[in-house]
Amino acid sequence: MRELSKAYEPKNYEDEIYKKWEESGLFNPDVCVAKGVTKKNAEPFSIVLPPPNVTGNLHMGHAVMLAIEDVMVRYHRMKGDRTLWVPGTDHAAIATQAKVEKLLMEKEGKTKYDLGRDEFLKRVEKFAKESQDTIINQCKKIGASLDWKRIAYTLDPERNLAVRTVFKKMYEDGLIYRGYRVINWSVKGQSTVSDDELVHVERPGKLYYFKYSKDFPITIATTRPETKLGDTAVAVNPKDKRYKKYIGKKFEIDIGAAGFIQITIISDESVDPEFGTGALGVTPAHSAVDFGMYQKQKAAGNDIGLIQVIGEDGKMTAAAGKYAGMSVLEAREKFVEYLRKNNLLEKEEDIVQNVGTSDRFGDVIEPLPKLQWFVGVEVSFEIGENKLGIKKGAKVTLKQLMQTVVKKKQIAIIPDHFEKTYFHWIDNLRDWCISRQIWFGHQVPVWYKDEKIWVDVEAPDEDGWTQDPDTLDTWFSSGLWTFSTLGYPNFKAKDLKNYHPTSVMETGYDILFFWVARMILMTTYVLGDIPFKTVYLHGLVRDEQGRKMSKSLGNVIDPLDMIAKYGTDATRLSLLAGNTPGNDMKLSEEKIAGFRNFTNKLWNISRFMLMNIDEPKIDVNIPKLKTMTDWWVLGRLHSIIKEVSKNIENFNFSMAGEQLRDFTWGDLADFYLESAKAEGDKSEILNYILNTILKLWHPYMPFVTETIWEEVYGKESMLMIEKFPVSDHQIIIKAITNGSEVDGVIRPLVFSINHAKANKGIDQVKKINILISAGKNENFLKKNIAVIKWLARLEKLEIVQKAEKPDNSLVVVEPWGEVFIDFIGAVDTVKEKTRLEKEIGEIKKYTRNLEIKLANKEFVKNAPKEIIKKEQDKLSDAQDKLNKLKEQLKNI
């Protein structure tokens, strides 16, 4: 007989198991089809892995993502679907470059300029490669059944071709344009940053009220006086009576050391008359809003002018006169000093202001004008053939495409309230600045020569052209991810045909805008199709106190440490249990340890079952059943199969796991296996149950289940590709009939005994007398005497069948009869009395509710007959019980 070791030691098995899976090639659906594991015409199920950044190690967030996706993938693979899970990594342009720059400085004291672009990029690539290897190994550690043959990288040649192809197409459709606009500039990073990469930080600031000069009639308010050197207009609300008379007037103002500025008074609806002085100094060069006003005026034929006073180095420009060369803060101080001295400063007010900082570089963003590449989200174009239900040739914008697919439910977002957030974001979306002044990334596929411009997939075949030095925002290539990984731009690629659109996009809600929205934008535009059918957004993993995990707080729980300590399965389970979509999850080491205990429990359950199985065989046929506990457990098992499948398919991963655990630990281990010990030969059914629960658990706990499977059924077989159990409704129905007495009789009996012992001041139960009153239960004891004996042994009881009620015994009334329990020691009558009174009170309340319900005409009229019947039965049962309890109370 085979026997398992006493406790499960994950590290003795995990690596070997993963190697076995990987070497089988069965993570690849093509191999599954070739080997006959999956049918050729099976339903496709595909996920592309949200590519981790090549900046370092995997953290708990990645582990959650991998665990959830692996559950889906393994479930669908076992279900027989043609299942593909594509791995990949993201070059994460700015993040990676910044990291390498930092390392370069720390280790060699050099900057990227010391190395030059080519050499620096080589270093970054080397770093990225190493990082990618680490990530791949870590994904394997987590048990992710990714098809490594298809691994992609956002910056590899295939993806680069996709990027260039899409860029060209968008340029030709007029969706990508080059424009001189106010953009978000990071002085520290020396690059533009998109709107989404800004982090708004609240900080105390000062609102200064001042006049440009003594003769200027309007006081304005600002938090940034230094930018006022670049003002070219003052905007007021057209309805504001105070300033109406000035609208359209021009002033030439001596602004002290900075020279003269021209100020035009303009009107704009967006100016709030209540805020500050109701007049706004317009700085077209250093505020996106003001730039908007500038463009509006210009379009109306009124060029108010634009003066850039802050440079890309964060210092004042020559246009700032004697302030030139000063830092922004220095200039602010000096200029305020000037205003104060000349009695132009009227008031200083302390306020809290929101400043935009760069997510990556951490510095305060300086809005300034620059010639950049943009994706126009409101430019309309003619859409081609598409699967979106839009007529070919219709005029649409990217914004509209993004809205329509979610509105029409072609893409479902889970949880659905994120749809609102999504729409809100799109409503406020501005053109997307896609060019970055960093070196690492997809270089903009545009070439210049003199005044000429060349936009194409390949460089012009002629000397003298220079490529645009900028690179593309990393999300540009990420946006193509679902199809660039499947063969695009080759439209004939098999994968693209077979697996696109993908089934599910599973990712964190924090990148809904960055990434999910952009994939929708890119895919609807490029392919005229959706990128995925469902978006499942998971929450963030936080520490025990609900704080974000961060190195500086020292509260990071490293998934790999946990895997080393408690095993992968326990770690995965702890991330899946209690994790509901869109909600953050608190994680503690204790939780993981708890699931380690469960892993071991499953191991020992299997160990016990194996010891009682004569001849393990992979057999899906339901064996002959002998006792009602067999029927009962089979019925429970099939209900669980049904529930688990349903819940996985509905993305309720936590609930499916919980149900499985409750069944395995509560019903199977604590009850059925205990009774099985007493009932004797169970070889066949134990084999069947073991078989089934290993399959059910496999998506959640791949390693321990595969290990047990191998130990039980031999190394040749592989659980990973076994067929997921299918619940049989007939079995459930039959089991309810044949096994109901387990729930109705045996378990209440266990409960009664324990309850009597614990609650009534009894030292020890001596004897149990069972009187079965209902006729159909006459055979119950005969059939299940073994289980009763087991109970007796467990409780050290003596069983007397059909006895008379002895003196001093306690009577427990159950719907099926009465149990008399004899005790050594006295019954605490006071305690017992209060208990009975409490119970009677509760049952009274219960019966009253039932009576009200049955008295309700509408209920009687509308409810189905079976339900009314059921309710009536409940009522009569409750009344009977009530009477019996009352009698008991009298007897005390």
Added chain:
RNA sequence: GGCCACUUGGCUCAGUUGGUUAGAGCGUUGCAUUCACAUUGCAAAGGUCACUGGUUCGAAUCCAGUAGUGGCUACCA
């Protein structure tokens, strides 16, 4: 400022179309222990489901309002 979510025993959370007397796990307390498992078993204590009102025969669940917490977002200069 706008929007969104959350509020259930000491802690972490379930609770899927409103329907038995609201459930787990951890923790606490008591009891057990040669048995597959101390990474165990059996039990107990602990909740007016944030608050107020409404709809309903019936509300943790639906509606309105209040309070608190968290998040996203923003062109109050």
